[in-house]
Amino acid sequence: MRAVAAGVPDESTTVEISDTATAYLGLPRRWLDRPDHDVMLVWSERRGWSLVVETEPTEDPVVIARHGGHDLVPSPGAVARFVADAAAGNHAGEKKPAPGTAATRKSLAERLRPYLHPR
Template identity: 65%
Template sequence: MESSEPDLIRALERGLGAYVQAVAAAIGVPAEGTTVEISDTATAYLGLSRPWPGRPRHDVMLVWSERRGWTVAVETAPIEDPVVLARWPGDELVPPPEEVARFVDDAAAGRSTGKDRVTAVPVTRRILAERLDEYVPLHSDQV
């Protein structure tokens, strides 16, 4: 049976919210330091409160999009694009949270940034929701 578009969006939002909370827990970011948005593009934001080498006065964020996967970037003025420090080096849009935490640690140390990669392997929203669904039971009380 096919689910409706609103059902798919709810499933995607629930799954992405749970996944982002699992990533945040692995990195040590409190729940209030995260956001998830489903619009024309599904996106997530995690504010990294750790000091960042070479950027002591800047806020650094970990962002996710269904088109690019994970990116570490410096927050800039609202009218400016963020400065990308590192991109997830693999093709997987939903890597395990522990691997994302290692990616952030490596990026902070200047290792394995994958900065030249622009997009992840595209998947449909239905497939993405299915991949994210595995995180929902683990954190369903937080979503």
């Protein structure tokens, strides 16, 4: 996650591994349609990367865009381009997860291994 979170303070990042693995990065930007709400980059082992706007605590976040394709672990550069494109109004990608994107934990662990950095 550090490879994708370049420039994002540690306190704005979270990783959770429970029944599913997820990651959260609070981005230092606002969305024009919701200037009072935080923008988040969220990763799920089932859906990959999504750019979302945080809403009220009782509401689900609003999905702006999902990184398209079947690759749940795109390169950090591809994720950065996805965020930049979405921020520019080019909401490329899929609104729903692509069918067949499920991966085993073992295969995901192997794909994520190059991005692990000891603290």
